[in-house]
Amino acid sequence: MARTKATDPRWIDENGEVIDEDHRGLVYDIRTLVDRRRALGIFGGLGATALLAACSSTGATATASSTASASPTPATGAATATATAxxxxxxxxxxxxxxxxxxxxxxxxxxxLDDSGIVRSDIRSSFGSSSTVAAGIPMTIELTVRNASTGAALVGAGVYVWHCNRDGEYSLYGNGLTNENYLRGVQPTDATGVARFTSIYPACYSGRWPHVHFEVYSDVAGAVANGPIVKTSQIALPAEIDSLVYATAGYEQSVRNLAQTSLARDMVFGDDQGIHQIASMSGSVASGFTAALTVGV
Incomplete structure (x- = not known):
């Protein structure tokens, strides 16, 4: 059921003011989402207590890794550890x-999509007439594309990802960025259904929870020829990791923007389906993070 939200507007209350809700963390946001539909209904028998405990553990692992070690610490559910065909x-x-x-x-x-150079795994730099490199904390994006009916990996699917830069602006559209095309790229899924991209952690801009956009096509040829889109969706980045990254230099405005929103109130993720879009995270601020999501299509 495709939504009809065609833009990413700011959240405005009845007085014309930007909604300012204190950020309370991933566990709070998940509990808010789960309460709307009852945990057992959403997760097919997985208890809410177990879910929240798992999320708390994942957040704690990533936090400890980010502050005490430069070696990535895998989080539960990372695609590289579990993906099979x-x-x-x-x-x-x-x-x-x-x-x-x-x-x-x-x-x-x-x-x-029809530009030569768009099919690439490292999307940090522009290609073509510019070689500008987007600055920011490194982040690898791993999308495991599977058939929702069977769970089988979709091998050779084309995946297009894009997201904003450290300042909350998008290449091709942002002020002074119309000649840049960084933080965009297409990759095929491998033998285990995984499409992998090297990028940077995006900002939190006003009115939206931190996120990454993606489109799935039947194959790369279909993606670059503007063929039919199989799936258009977004990845939600977890609150605990957002806070760690935004405490570093260059992300200062994201601290304020994150404090003015929450996952539960986001225009895209703030419904009873947003729980399926939260990335599993591993890594550290020092070495970079990996955001992994299994995409059922």
């Missing part, structure tokens, strides 16, 4: 979401 049974389909106003896929102005 075999069918594993039905899985939840990732929710359909808006591509937002800055997709760069031809649906809102410029189309970068």
């Amino acid at each position: 075999a069918a594993s049974g039905p899985i939840a389909e990732v929710p359909d979401e808006t591509g937002g106003p800055y997709p760069g896929d031809g649906s809102n102005g410029v189309n970068v």
Whole structure:
């Protein structure tokens, strides 16, 4: 069920003021989402207590790793540790979401998908007429694409990802960025259904929870030829990791913006399906993070 949210507007209350809700962390946000539909209904028998405990553990592991070690500490569910091609049974389909106003896929102005150079795993720099490199804490994005009906990995699917830079601006659209195309790229899924990108941690800009956009195509050829889109959705980045990254130089404005929103109130993730879009995280501020998500299509 595709939503009709065509833009990413600011959250405004009845007095015309930006909503300012104190950020309370991932566990609070998940509990808020789970309470709306009852945990057993959403997770097919997985208890809410077990879910929250697992999320708390994941957050604590990443926090400890970020402050005390430069070696990545795997978080539960990381795609690199568990991905296989075999069918594993039905899985939840990732929710359909808006591509937002800055997709760069031809649906809102410029189309970068047919440009030579868009098929690449390292998306930190622009290609073509510019070689500008986006600054920020390193982040690897790993999307494991699976058939929701069977759980089998989709091998050779085309995945297009894009997200904002450290200042909350998008290449191709932002002020002074119309000649830049960094933080955008296409990759095929491998033999285990994984598409992997080297990038940077995006900012939190006003009115939205920190996120990464993606589109899934049947294959890379379909992606670069603007073929039919199989799935358009977004990845939510966990609160504990957001706070760690935004405490570093260059992300100062993200601290304020994160404090003015929450996962539960976000226009995209703030429904009873947002729980399926929260990335599993591993790594540290010193060595960079990995954001992994299994995408059922």
